[in-house]
Amino acid sequence: LRLILLAKETKAQIEPRLAPTELLSSFNFAYFTDDFKDKLPSKNIFFKILKDHPEIDPDSTLVIGTNLDEEIQGAENANLKSLWLAPKKDKIPISPRPTLHLSKLADLDFYLDLD
Template sequence: MAKYKTLIFILEGSLLNEKVAEQNALRQTLKLTGREYGPTERIQYKSLQEKTKLLGFDERIKLTLQEFFKNDWISAKGAFDNQLQKQDQLNKDVLPFLDEVKNKVNLILLTKEKKDVASYRMQNTELINYFSAVYFKDDFACKFPNKKVLTTILQQQNLTPATCLVIGTNLVDEIQGAENANLDSLWLAPKKVKMPISPRPTLHLNKLSDLLFYLELS
């Protein structure tokens, strides 16, 4: 059983409920344009999610907006981004898990958003208090899946790669980034979703609490 001493969380998805956040942002964007998010739109959105679930964040959002706003998707993106920044709902098992592992393993937070956006989304949560270091999009000259995002953190925090685990929900961005940096990864996704051939996460769990089995906590 692997002994992970450092857990590197990707804020968007592993901690913040991005599924709810994106759906709420879409609902509010439609409302701003005088449209409803009714039964037809929900079915349309669910069908689209099945087609885009393995895409990176930027491509997934682009296709979603193109589906709902057609030729006006670029102008809709500004409103969507603004609404997404207001979403701060945590996944339900996040705080109990963090309470369990705090002071027993090193916790590092990595966000894919700029500092002002990520900080705004976290301001009404207790998240920031759990982490020994926090990294924002502004801290890097590149973005996922470039390996330098994670190797920079390893170097700055003087971490041993073999004892680090990257926790994310997006295969194309986060799990591929961990693989590029030769780090173990946990893909948080429903069990019914098949484990991909590439990128291939080290662990595939549907609940963060299940990770406790893989940690040696004193």
């Protein structure tokens, strides 16, 4: 299991906010908005990440996001599986259509095959 952070803020904005939590150390790689020319939902963002890490199989990649118009649409544009993290009361839209819809990230354990 590899975790890649894709922040919609610049590195200078996000690092100071996350530093006290040590959350950044949970990720194998981190990308920030200043690493790309394009903005989400451009598929080029995900294509660059996959190109940077050829060891990552696109067929086993899951994009986790809370924003349908950016992360989930970007995953769909790049033909990647996606998990929309949103309250259960939010109905899954016709488009973009996430692969999974969970209300809390802890429920993801059920879907992961880590053996």
